[in-house]
Amino acid sequence: MAKKSSGSVRQRILKLFLTNVGRVVTREQIQQVARDPKTKKVPENWHQRLSELRTDYGYNIQSFRDTQELRVSEYRLVSATPGPVAGKRVKIAAPTWTEVRRRAGDACQWEEDGRRCGLRAGESDPVGGGTVKLTPDHKTPHSINPNINPDDPDEWQALCGRHQVMKKNFWDHRTGKLNVYAIVQAASDQDKRAVYDFLRSFFGE
Ligand SMILES: [Zn+2]
Structure with a gap:
């Protein structure tokens, strides 16, 4: 192009x-x-x-x-x-990642409404499709904490691919809540239409 x-x-x-x-x-x-x-x-x-x-x-x-x-x-x-x-992303040290995975039981630690995702590495992802791959996530977003310790397992968690993306895009670190507005904003026209219809009916319009 x-x-x-x-x-x-x-x-x-x-x-x-x-x-x-x-x-x-x-x-x-x-x-x-x-x-x-x-x-x-x-x-x-x-x-x-x-x-x-x-x-x-x-x-x-x-x-x-x-x-x-x-x-x-x-x-x-x-x-x-x-x-x-924000400088180069700090990579977790290999032994730390091993420890994080061990503590996590080799499963995604994403929590929503008090429930843990729990998808295990190598399983198939029933929602996103494909095989679950866990990657290290620094609990505090890099944008607000540049002082990251690659050797401290307490600072890190294991997340599946779907939840890495979700955290990156749709998690508002200021409120600690899902950034609903951003989610809808990023949705397809079709999904936006569905949300629009839902809201209209929800508010009785
Ligand atoms: Zn997950």
Whole structure:
């Protein structure tokens, strides 16, 4: 696919923020610049590109989760100068990982509503499909704790692939609760429609 002259979706979103440093940028404005110049379609993953500007490029883009001055669907770039990007991810030491797996009984330690996922390495995943592979997860997100000890088994847990992804995308470390809004935001149009119908019926509209 040929590169568009107007830059990638991420570059276009960044440009929008850079021309509005310190000012509120709305979801509609972002979607407008994210739109494919040819097909005029808004890419479904625009929100992912926005996250990358934060996590991979270090831009301090606030949302309503960061400040009460912003409402849902409003964003603000605080400074044109990106902050330091979280350094190289710290890898768990091999003996520590062995110990973490031993303590976990070689099963995923994700807990939801007080229930543990418990899928064991090598089993087939009844929800996500495929074979369960456990990987080390630092309990505190790297973004908020750069001081990670690769040798302390207490800092780590074993998670299956599905729950690694879920934690990364959909877990709000500030509240310790599922980030329902982000989940719906990332869902397909079809799923969004289903949620929309559910909410309408839930609220009796
Ligand atoms: Zn799991």
